[in-house]
Amino acid sequence: MEKGLLIVLSGPSGGGKGTLLAEVKKRGFDFALSISVTTRQPRTGETNGINYFFKTKAEALAMRENDEFLESEEVFGEIYGTSKKFVMDNLNSGKSVVLEIDTKGALKVKEKMPNAVMIFIVPKDLETLHSRLTGRGTETAEQIAKRFGKAKEEIAKAVHYDYLLINDKIEECATNFIEIINVEKLKTSRDKNKTLIESFR
Numbered sequence: 001m002e003k004g005l006l007i008v009l010s011g012p013s014g015g016g017k018g019t020l021l022a023e024v025k026k027r028g029f030d031f032a033l034s035i036s037v038t039t040r041q042p043r044t045g046e047t048n049g050i051n052y053f054f055k056t057k058a059e060a061l062a063m064r065e066n067d068e069f070l071e072s073e074e075v076f077g078e079i080y081g082t083s084k085k086f087v088m089d090n091l092n093s094g095k096s097v098v099l100e101i102d103t104k105g106a107l108k109v110k111e112k113m114p115n116a117v118m119i120f121i122v123p124k125d126l127e128t129l130h131s132r133l134t135g136r137g138t139e140t141a142e143q144i145a146k147r148f149g150k151a152k153e154e155i156a157k158a159v160h161y162d163y164l165l166i167n168d169k170i171e172e173c174a175t176n177f178i179e180i181i182n183v184e185k186l187k188t189s190r191d192k193n194k195t196l197i198e199s200f201r
């Protein structure tokens with residue numbers, strides 16, 4: 001059975017990750033979006049088990065103790081983590097998995113799973129980023145300033161990723177995303193391709 005691709009998608013809040021994933025899904029790219037665990041409070045409109053698994057600090061720490069996370073990080077003083085079981089079960093059943101995580105966690109995943117496809121998405125310029133962060137209307141001015149600072153730090157880490165997507169026109173961005181996936185599947189390092197090469201011996 002061909003394993004699914006592990007795709008790590010990072011980018012600053014308001015950078016367009018959600019819109020991009022909705023667009024590629026619409027175009028038929030089948031993937032499971034990893035639902036992270038977080039200790040932060042749900043925002044208006046967020047649902048447990050859909051946006052995140054909302055846990056208490058004690059619950060998240062216990063999961064960390066039991067080695068249930070592929071990676072976990074503290075972001076804005078809250079714990080965020082990726083469920084190892086969710087990721088491995090999907091990959092082993094042949095389904096691609098997308099992780100929408102911060103750069104620190106992403107680089108840890110790449111270390112553990114070097115075949116992961118690392119994609120970073122940015123808005124076209126700093127002004128656009130700022131207006132997107134302000135435009136969401138769900139956070140205070142102080143929270144926005146904090147996120148803007150973090151966003152700039154995050155973008156500096158994009159150099160460690162395999163691919164950079166510029167979210168100017170979402171259609172173009174989605175086309176590029178799908179092209180990346182197609183090219184990644186052709187890599188000689190993929191299990192299916194290694195097996196094929198072997199079969200010619």
Ligand code: 5GP
Nearest residue numbers: 036037072073075080081082100101102105
């Ligand atoms: P938010 O609170 O806005 O949903 O997410 C804040 C930050 O945490 C974002 O940069 C998001 O990508 C990151 N994040 C969400 N889930 C995870 C996770 O499981 N692991 C890590 N390392 N970061 C995460």
